Amino acid sequence: MVQQVTKGIKITVDTSFEGTLYKDYKIQYAFGYQVTIENQSKDAVQLNARHWTILDALNHVETVSGEGVIGKKPIIRPGESHVYTSGCLLNSPFGAMLGFYEMINFSSSKKFFVDIPRFKLSAPFAIN
Template sequence: MVQQVTQGIKISAETNFEGTFYKNYKIQFAFGYKITIENQSKDSVQLYARHWTILDALNNLETVSGEGVIGKKPVIKPGESHTYTSGCLLSSPFGAMYGFYSMINLNTSKKFEVTIPRFKLSAPYALN
């Protein structure tokens, strides 16, 4: 698990390898990840957008941006957390993801970014 705190918001990421399959005659490596967003600040915050960079071992780079996370824009009160799971497909058995969440402090109306720490994606059978 990797963790990082930015402006009182703690991001924790856990990953798992889901398996392989063929899509359009190409092998795909499926990975799942669980993100926990914990509000350690004194103010309520709302996550309104996500921005991801996804890399694989073949030098493929994909960026993904959009509203909320899995269709939600959670409000997280002080001392509370929001956890969700999602996944991605890679063309290789190794990769990484990182990015940031765009948030707003609901007490001050100030917008800010929270770093999503870089986490590795790796198929266990491909490790030495």
């Protein structure tokens, strides 16, 4: 588990290895991750967009950007949290992800960015 606080927004990420599958005649490694976004600030905020960098051990880099998270743009009031689960496929049994969320502070109407800390993805059978 990794955690980081940016501008009063605490991000916690837990990861899991989900298994392997074949896609386009290649083996793929499936990983899941659960993100908890906790508002420790005094203002209500809304998550509007996400930006991810996904890395694997074969030096493949993928960037993913989009609105909200899993089809939602949650409003998170002070002291509340939003939890969601998602996943990714890698070409190797090791990798990492990092990124940031674009958010709006409802009190000031200003956009701000919240860092998503770098977290490792690793298949247990490949760990020495």
